[in-house]
Amino acid sequence: MYNIAILGASGYTGAELIRLIAGHSSMQIKALGGNSKAGQKMGDVFPHLRHLDLPDLVTADEINFAEIDLCFCALPHKTSQEVISKLPADLKIVDLSADFRLRDPEEYEKWYGNPHAALEQQKEAVYGLTEFYREEIKAARLVAGTGCNAATGQFALRPLIEADLIDLDDIILDLKCAVSGAGRALKENLLHAELSEGYHAYAVGGTHRHLGEFDQEFSVLAGRPVKVQFTPHLIPANRGILATVYVKGDPQAIHAAFEKAYSSEPFIEVVPFGQTPSTRHIRGSNFCHIGVSGDRIEGRAIVTAALDNLTKGSSGQALQNANLMLGIEETEGLMMAPLFP
Amino acid sequence: MYNIAILGASGYTGAELIRLIAGHSSMQIKALGGNSKAGQKMGDVFPHLRHLDLPDLVTADEINFAEIDLCFCALPHKTSQEVISKLPADLKIVDLSADFRLRDPEEYEKWYGNPHAALEQQKEAVYGLTEFYREEIKAARLVAGTGCNAATGQFALRPLIEADLIDLDDIILDLKCAVSGAGRALKENLLHAELSEGYHAYAVGGTHRHLGEFDQEFSVLAGRPVKVQFTPHLIPANRGILATVYVKGDPQAIHAAFEKAYSSEPFIEVVPFGQTPSTRHIRGSNFCHIGVSGDRIEGRAIVTAALDNLTKGSSGQALQNANLMLGIEETEGLMMAPLFP
Amino acid sequence: MYNIAILGASGYTGAELIRLIAGHSSMQIKALGGNSKAGQKMGDVFPHLRHLDLPDLVTADEINFAEIDLCFCALPHKTSQEVISKLPADLKIVDLSADFRLRDPEEYEKWYGNPHAALEQQKEAVYGLTEFYREEIKAARLVAGTGCNAATGQFALRPLIEADLIDLDDIILDLKCAVSGAGRALKENLLHAELSEGYHAYAVGGTHRHLGEFDQEFSVLAGRPVKVQFTPHLIPANRGILATVYVKGDPQAIHAAFEKAYSSEPFIEVVPFGQTPSTRHIRGSNFCHIGVSGDRIEGRAIVTAALDNLTKGSSGQALQNANLMLGIEETEGLMMAPLFP
Amino acid sequence: MYNIAILGASGYTGAELIRLIAGHSSMQIKALGGNSKAGQKMGDVFPHLRHLDLPDLVTADEINFAEIDLCFCALPHKTSQEVISKLPADLKIVDLSADFRLRDPEEYEKWYGNPHAALEQQKEAVYGLTEFYREEIKAARLVAGTGCNAATGQFALRPLIEADLIDLDDIILDLKCAVSGAGRALKENLLHAELSEGYHAYAVGGTHRHLGEFDQEFSVLAGRPVKVQFTPHLIPANRGILATVYVKGDPQAIHAAFEKAYSSEPFIEVVPFGQTPSTRHIRGSNFCHIGVSGDRIEGRAIVTAALDNLTKGSSGQALQNANLMLGIEETEGLMMAPLFP
Incomplete structure (x- = not known):
């Protein structure tokens, strides 16, 4: 022991x-x-x-x-x-x-x-x-x-950057974060009466500290500076982060890259092409679910990734x-x- | 009467x-x-x-x-x-x-x-x-x-398209929608036990019907075909739509365009530059709050718009x-x- | 003006x-x-x-x-x-x-x-x-x-005490209270992460201050000291108080007493016998809904009353x-x- | 295996x-x-x-x-x-x-x-x-x-009936039940838009089927017919039952009886006298928390018991x-x- x-x-x-x-x-x-x-x-x-x-x-x-x-x-x-x-x-x-x-x-x-x-x-x-x-x-x-946001974003992007599958200058991470990520701090906007039944974006425009991690990691991976756009939103739920990532690249190739990268990972589940994960299906667990969809505009893909911020x-x-x-x-x-x- | x-x-x-x-x-x-x-x-x-x-x-x-x-x-x-x-x-x-x-x-x-x-x-x-x-x-x-999503997106984009302030080929609408928009239909995924405490993207990749409205209206405004990317997400709340719109253009000019376009509108409130509206602040009302922020990447702006889908x-x-x-x-x-x- | x-x-x-x-x-x-x-x-x-x-x-x-x-x-x-x-x-x-x-x-x-x-x-x-x-x-x-609890309890009891319809020594008020009643105070147990998805009794055993109002008002009405049992519970919702009141008396007579007492009141709605009001049906309004049911044990009645604590x-x-x-x-x-x- | x-x-x-x-x-x-x-x-x-x-x-x-x-x-x-x-x-x-x-x-x-x-x-x-x-x-x-309600009520009452500590003719169970107890059935009142942010009593007056279990078990225990009052309430949460039980008896003796009855039970936790359990502290687990408080009226006690209905x-x-x-x-x-x- x-x-x-x-x-x-x-x-x-x-x-x-x-x-x-x-x-x-x-x-x-x-x-x-x-x-x-x-x-x-x-x-x-x-x-x-x-x-x-x-x-x-x-x-x-x-x-x-x-x-x-x-x-x-x-x-x-x-x-x-x-x-x-x-x-x-x-x-x-x-x-x-x-x-x-x-x-x-x-x-x-x-x-x-x-x-x-x-x-x-x-x-x-x-x-x-x-x-x-x-x-x-x-x-x-x-x-x-x-960081919990940084982890979610990296699970959704590292294999794509590593395999050179996406446009590095046009990456948008729109994150939906549950409230426990803010900790047990006593702040007015974290009260039940203020938070429940509503949602909003915060730290908009590239000011969230987890960008430091994205910059560091993605630039190393790409071998050149990479700057992503990252907007977190506070959602009325206690656990969960959902990343919706907008990239330019071939959706099927992206899905294949995830399947390859995570095939032997015990905690990362790549769902079938076109399906989208939900934070309610990973709550309280150590799993991360990742999905890929194509867009009606050719050459664009939407990656969604869900994990429990506390786990x-x-x-x-x-x-x-x-x-x-x-x-x-x-x-x-x-x-x-x-x-x- | x-x-x-x-x-x-x-x-x-x-x-x-x-x-x-x-x-x-x-x-x-x-x-x-x-x-x-x-x-x-x-x-x-x-x-x-x-x-x-x-x-x-x-x-x-x-x-x-x-x-x-x-x-x-x-x-x-x-x-x-x-x-x-x-x-x-x-x-x-x-x-x-x-x-x-x-x-x-x-x-x-x-x-x-x-x-x-x-x-x-x-x-x-x-x-x-x-x-x-x-x-x-x-x-x-x-x-x-x-449509409720179509209205939110248009409030956040029409003045920008009309004033030719943004790149028409790179518009991303990430919408967060409350559940009453789905109506009173008896569906498993709308049950409280299924919906609360989690969230997910749906109709991903350009399949949501409100895209027909976006296409029609934006193309007329621009005088040429405009296709946006639009991903709705179902959020555990009853009322509200929050649109986070990613555009390429000058943030200050965009904010000024909104202030001009909506200056005499009784129901549209443009919040100060850099602030972000919340669905909790328009619930049950006929108001729409719109905010604009710049990004750390020059030439990019994030527009957020909140309204009550039922009102x-x-x-x-x-x-x-x-x-x-x-x-x-x-x-x-x-x-x-x-x-x- | x-x-x-x-x-x-x-x-x-x-x-x-x-x-x-x-x-x-x-x-x-x-x-x-x-x-x-x-x-x-x-x-x-x-x-x-x-x-x-x-x-x-x-x-x-x-x-x-x-x-x-x-x-x-x-x-x-x-x-x-x-x-x-x-x-x-x-x-x-x-x-x-x-x-x-x-x-x-x-x-x-x-x-x-x-x-x-x-x-x-x-x-x-x-x-x-x-x-x-x-x-x-x-x-x-x-x-x-x-007080918001005191008002709910009095709407559910005053006409019964006044008409001498119930046993004054066996009155139990079990109240379910939403969180906005606690105000905007920064307390750990009012945080969304702590309050949502759970509920509990507080101020159990006759310690809640609104008992002072019950004692004062009911004793005046009855012409002798009346002490009720009152247990409030904190429920994960923002607005609403639901009182479930257990009394000994004739249910039909009790319902009739409410209908008589409130027949010309603009804000008090007595629902048909056997129906039970819900806080979701008075939210944001000045209405109070009151219901009466009999029990399988003769001579017992359950009165339920719902109002919005903030309104x-x-x-x-x-x-x-x-x-x-x-x-x-x-x-x-x-x-x-x-x-x- | x-x-x-x-x-x-x-x-x-x-x-x-x-x-x-x-x-x-x-x-x-x-x-x-x-x-x-x-x-x-x-x-x-x-x-x-x-x-x-x-x-x-x-x-x-x-x-x-x-x-x-x-x-x-x-x-x-x-x-x-x-x-x-x-x-x-x-x-x-x-x-x-x-x-x-x-x-x-x-x-x-x-x-x-x-x-x-x-x-x-x-x-x-x-x-x-x-x-x-x-x-x-x-x-x-x-x-x-x-049954989930029947289990909660019995944990809160069996040791008291067995030890002859309470008035058998005056037992009130006020239960607050989460929605998953209703199962995955498609009913209007179980939709998120209908259920969240409100609460109400149902099956009032002795009509809930779990009364059959209470009658059977308590009568055997007492050696004579026992009929309790039982009112369930539907609360906007997914998991959890909280029973607030009003009995006539000596609070300290009641607390002692629980401590004795459950001292070697792995899943039943008796909390210190005067404390009250919360459903949020047993969610997703097999534990049942039980508390006892006295009332300002002598000879009355309030027993509260919390467990997860699905576990x-x-x-x-x-x-x-x-x-x-x-x-x-x-x-x-x-x-x-x-x-x-």
């Missing part, structure tokens, strides 16, 4: 990690960090976990990391780098924040507004999009989880990476079917 | 017409047609209308159209043309179905799959997008209400047209504020 | 007052108070009101009450009494808070935890349950709006009272049909 | 069984019956199950029951008895319908309106409320799953029983944590 610590256990991604690890055959939760709620029982913070025998929340300082085999950091951006810079240098870490996703410190500062405070750790961090960085992740000490987009992906880092079967603890209805 | 009949009063657009006319100062409802529920009281079919003194539902045959000043047809597509072809030739009619929207009978047959059964009436029908066909509507006997997208628009046809103030019965939260 | 001021215009009941008054034929909004958002435009605080020509938000101090005919106070409890104690002594006021509902200052302190700070005003305050205090309200200077339960009731205080037709501005779906 | 068949696999409880069995270590699905959708792939009927390697749907006739170790019948009421009467007489069966819950055929006919068509099988059927019929279930061939209320309970019937660990495949948010 591997001993696991989770920092930031009082947020949604922390709770999701606990949900998943509770069904894992070779991990046990040894410590739960949550500074603002230190001293509380998890069953009080998250009553849906009350049946589990979990350690109480403590501050990060109170954790004896010598007995921890792997630590998940589900802390807010910026806090994460400060905390991780002080953790033991040989501790295996999966970070769920944005802090170690961008390899170029200047890009980090451009998108996040502050100089990076853990440059040393940043250098060794491996980008955590499992399906495309599997070998690096197996050997990594510190893995930086991909495949965050905590599930993190556990998948942790499995690889510890030499466990990659799918362990992650094969639960989606919850529908 | 003008005497009003509504055919198809047991559907959502019929009920919405009643809601609006109940607050209208110079219309009174004289007859309510609903073949499948003929004989029933409206308060039993729609308990939210039980406080109103309404006639019982009857079959269309039972209505004495000689005493009717204007008839709304809120019938299903195809049924509408059959019924209207048999109504008195001088009866003022506002049709909410798709049957008289396309001027070319071949286009109608292409999109709807059957030959048109009321070609004579089709010839005199006026397209009911009030803001752009005001004078024709005033003089019309038969007005064909614009401005259908029954509100129909009442606005009926006001014009009867010589009543255009805004009468339509100035109620949205319901929020 | 009467000049109206609203204090607390940046909350939900304030916004609802504006929505209603926007359609009122003889009121105009002259001043909007909102200390924390003073200086802002209403269209920025509530974009659904952006089409209206409204004064900007100001602090209460900035309002010239000499030109105000009636002032609505939609402030939080406790704040309201402090503000009202400093307003001109001849200003007509409709208060929506709990501050002036209880006639006995000791009862007030018992339920609200602090000594009352405006005892003088409290003495003259009239309880604002319009249907039962109509004459007093017409003559009042200061009217204290009934009939709060701002609609307030406007109804203001109409009476100003000598306007009681129903003016309040006859809009519910919004369904 | 035990070979499992599921009849009625195209409904919600069928799909839920597949979700659960997919994570079960010693069961494999050998056959899926679904007459109306025979010939279809499960991934087409329920896309959320598309990652699983499942047999296609067949008619019941096509299944070779000789190779089946246990058959779940998730068929509609009445159909179930007809089908089961024709299955091999030695086949282990867990029935999820209402057909074998009532031991007295006259009671069955009274509540369900038709004479029972499988009286022989009915005689041997064991009532499937696991926590109270464990030994009988272990030895049973045919187990009749408890603990139906398919999870069925799997729990199947585990016992096959000699497998009772909790196998059922310990997944709830999905929150």
